[in-house]
Amino acid sequence: MTAGRPGRVAGKTALITGAAGGLGESMAWMLAREGAKVAVTDIDGPRAAALAAAINAEVPGAAFAHAHDVADEDQWAAVIAAAVDQMGGLSVLVNNAGIGGDLVFVEGDTAANWDRQYQINLRSVMFGCKHAMAHLRASAPASIINISSIAALAAGPGMGAYNATKAGVWMYTKTIALEAAKADWNVRCNSVHPVFIKTAILDPFVAMSGGDETKAHERLARGIPLKRIGEPDDVAYCVLYLASDESKFVTGSEFKIDGGMTAQ
Ligand SMILES: NC(=O)c1ccc[n+]([C@@H]2O[C@H](COP(=O)([O-])OP(=O)(O)OC[C@H]3O[C@@H](n4cnc5c(N)ncnc54)[C@H](O)[C@@H]3O)[C@@H](O)[C@H]2O)c1
Structure with missing residues (x-):
């Protein structure tokens, strides 16, 4: 039984995309250790399953795994339905999956590069918010955490599609925060902006x-x-705060995890 596990997110039910490795993996461990149930989803289903097994070995019954391509709207609907069924609700959505890619300069840029980054980095966040919202409302107080990047706020040569998609995530986050506030849903929405x-x-x-x-x-x-x-847990600690009710008055905000880079 996981019910009653203590922690800063005790009783929360969280779905984290792109969670088989990197930042998402660190978030999954942290939320599970702090009392939440976590659905770890990733396009790499076997790696997501291995992570869920490792978490369950330490925190029995805390983790569930799903193969999930965030660019595919049909998969969003199916994965969320299954996760809600397994966890008994959904109170935290972390839109974490994203891709970088090679540096591409303006005259060599392509529709294929932009389409891929748009679908995985930005449009996916809309699918997540859209399909999770009814469940988040039912499990409120709830929190959506969108992993943008410092690249939304400070550009880099050769990163046009990445800069643009991450800036889109930043602003879309505010739209969702305002829609949810206006409707009194008790669903907050914030973005996180890591540097390297x-x-x-x-x-x-x-x-x-x-x-x-x-x-x-x-x-x-x-x-x-x-x-x-940075280390992955530098980002995961921010996600932990935003997933918890400690951040109950925080919505539509951006959190820079950048070692002071944009203070200059
Ligand atoms: N690490 C950094 O320096 C950094 C900085 C700023 C922002 N970010 C953002 O943090 C997020 C996580 O990145 P990371 O550093 O952990 O990268 P990562 O490459 O280590 O992990 C990304 C995960 O997303 C998965 N993934 C890729 N395409 C997917 C898809 N279509 N559907 C579902 N899952 C998919 C991958 O399998 C992988 O497990 C991304 O949104 C990234 O843009 C990372």
């Missing part, structure tokens, strides 16, 4: 440093006042 964090999404930068991960991380840290890149 040590996950597989940085692999293209490591490749650009000849495969030397330490060198790549040092190069990425150069513009960051705290002189290092």
Whole structure:
């Protein structure tokens, strides 16, 4: 039995997309250890299942896994229905799945690059909010947490589609926050904006440093006042706060996890 487990998100029921690795994996562990049930979904179903098994070995009955391509609206409807059934509700949605990709400069950019990033990074967030909302309302107080990026607020050369899709997530978050507030649904919606964090999404930068991960991380840290890149739990702690009722008066806001980068 998981009912009654203590913690900052005790009794919460959370669905996290793109949770088989990286930031989503860290969030799943943290929410489960702090008392929530978590549905870990990912396009890589076997890796999501392995993570759920690992979490359940430590926190029995806390985790459920689903194969889930966030670009596919039909899959959203099916995964949410199954997760609600397994967890007994849905009070937290973390739209975390996202892709980076290689640097592409304006004259070499393509419709295929934009379509892919739009579908996975931005349109997916709308699908998630749309299909989760009735369940979030029924499980209120509830929280939607959209993982945007510092790239929504500060651009980088060669990152046009990523910058634009992440900026879209930032503003869409505010729309949902205002719609939910206007309707008195007790569903909050906020965005999180990490700078470089040590996950597989940085692999293209490591490749650009000849495969030397330490060198790549040092190069990425150069513009960051705290002189290092982040760890996945730097983001997960923010998600934990936003998932909990500690943030009950916080909606439509953006949370920068950037080592001071945009303070400059
Ligand atoms: N790590 C960083 O430096 C950083 C910085 C800013 C923002 N972010 C954002 O954080 C989120 C998580 O990134 P991460 O660093 O953990 O990356 P990651 O590559 O380690 O993990 C992303 C996960 O998403 C999954 N995924 C990819 N396409 C999917 C799809 N269509 N449907 C469902 N799942 C899919 C992958 O299988 C993977 O498990 C992303 O939205 C990313 O843009 C990351």
